[in-house]
Amino acid sequence: MSDEWTTSTIGALIAAAGGHIKTGPFGTTLKAKEYTKIGVPLISVGEIGYGKIQAHEKTPRVSPEVVNRLPEYVLRTGDIVFARKGAVDRSAMVSQEQDGWFLGSDGIRLRPPESIDSRFLAYQLQSDDSRRWIIQHATGTTMASLNQGVIDRIPIVVPPLHAQRSIASILGSLDGKIEIDCSINRTLEAMAQAIFKSWFIDFDPVKAKIAAIEQGQDPLRAAMRVISGKTGTELDQMPRAHHDELAAIAALFPDAMEESELGEIPRGWSFRAADLLTEVGIGKTPPRKEPHWFTEGEGYLRWVSIKDMGASGVFQQRSSEFLTSEAVSRFNVRVVPDRTVLLSFKLTIGRVSITDGPMVTNEAIAHFKLLEDSVISAEYLYLYLKGFDYSMLGSTSSIADAVNSKTIREMPILLANSDLIDCFTTSVTPIFEEVRNRQDEIAALGATRDTLLPKLLSGEIEVSE
Incomplete structure (x- = not known):
């Protein structure tokens, strides 16, 4: 690492060079009745991912009148937002397309000083070291929480501005290809x-x-x-x-x-029940009080949760945890083969994916294993389940409570002629x-980016001016 590279904290940088941290508005400032279905997206925990902000159909919004009344909560390009509760290691930079969106109560905004390249800082905050530090220093006993004081103390590496921009450019080019x-x-x-x-x-x-x-x-x-x-x-x-x-x-x-x-x-x-067309199975979770059954980063089999399904595309490739071979054997966890359709049916209903290789899942996910002589295909079933109206499965006010494994097995699947x-x-x-x-x-691009990130931050890989 060059002598020009220094270490500091976010709070010390703000004190020396400007910028500020702002927590989202609470109920006394922005009332629930002011949320709307149209207008400016309100960014909170549900919209903040690992390095990405994304509004979705359930994202609350606020009217332009609210934005004009509370301009201090308006997000600008280059701001960095943190998830204030739960997955507190999630943070992302506001893009040009998101300029003017609104900070929610469960978000914290960091507006970096001009001496720091926002993209560089956003990448650094997504490094393993920074995320571990945030998790270790978050407050709360039942749910991890962030506040301005914790963010103030986050340690960061500060290279010269040209080096920051070079690092951000290298990593950004990989993210650009990923986005394409x-x-x-x-x-x-x-x-x-x-x-x-x-x-x-x-x-x-x-x-x-x-x-x-x-x-x-x-x-x-x-x-x-x-x-x-x-x-x-x-x-x-x-x-x-x-x-x-x-x-x-x-x-x-x-x-x-x-x-x-x-x-x-x-x-x-005609319509046929799912278990007449496929072999329907349900995942399983070994006892959480015995953590040795689980591993992170690598292991015997990928263990998929609903959160993992939300982070994947059509094909289920990633999982945040793995099960050991002993866990799979001891607890008789069903191994799901390649090209099996998965469906989340508890809490978050209707996430669908196709397995990319063998894996296991938790009990909130159903598996539709196709037999060799099945009259439907994984592609047909995937698209059918993606467009299915899951509200028809429940007769109670809460669809999340109404749907169970029996309901899933009896799901009606439209069957056209086999040809x-x-x-x-x-x-x-x-x-x-x-x-x-x-x-x-x-x-592959994501793995390259994640491998480069710590080496660029440590100065192991030099960047040009």
Whole structure:
């Protein structure tokens, strides 16, 4: 480490060079009745991840009037926000797109002085050393909590500003590539979901056939237009092989609807209970009071929790904990094979993923293991469960209390004819494989970034001016 590199604390830097720390507004300042469903996102624990801020459908919002009344809580590009309760080691920098968002009561904002590059500081706060320090010094007995005093004392390394920017640039280039891959994967998944929705939820090809028959037109051509998005003229201009393939797909759709116990569905289709189509299993947690059954970082098998499912993409690759082989054997924990669909059904209901290799899960996650002769595919089931209305499973006011393993086993799965499901699977398999490949690349880039981070912070790897 160069002599120009110094060590300090966040509080000492603020005292010497400016900046400040601000805790989010409490109830007396911002009342719950002022939260809205539209407006400016309010950033608290639920929106702050490890190095990323992300609003979602449950994110509360506030009106522009509240923002104008409380400007001191407005977030600006380069601010760093901390989760004040629970996972206190989570922090992230506010991006340009998030400029103007609002600080929630369970968040703490750090506005660094101009002598510190915000991206550099944000990366340093995500290092293993910084996160361990925050966890060890957080307050609270039942739930870890942060306050301004704890953040003041966080130790940091302070290289010259040019070195800070170089380090941030190196790590940022890797994160940039990760974000591009993530964006492409979101687009790819949306493409697969759009096809599934059109075929198996909205029944567009079937309805097109029905409308064509009523109008005295060719139902097969109508379905072909809907499936391909092409006009009649464009269909005529297609190469013969592609035209015939499209016609074969369109022919697989019925030309009428019929009533079922769950509403109208295409004629000949049906609903089947999940455990009649798949082998449904539930995960298990060894006794937490015996921590030797669990490991972090590596172990015999990945042990997946709902939190891990929330951090993954289509394919479940990561887990924050592992089980030992002895734990799996002693407690008869079900090992889930590769390409098994997972579904969270307790507390947080409806997170879905596909296993990427063998793993185990906790008891809040159900596994849908497909048999060799199964009439549905992992891709079909994944997309079906992603769009499923889970509120229909519960009859109580709290869906989280209503859903249990028996309910999951009896979940109705829409079953189209097997040839159509096979055709659909063939169509979307390349999309899913591309998603899987990009997830592998994301994991490799993330591992490279995490390996570089401590070496750059320690000066082991020198950075250019």
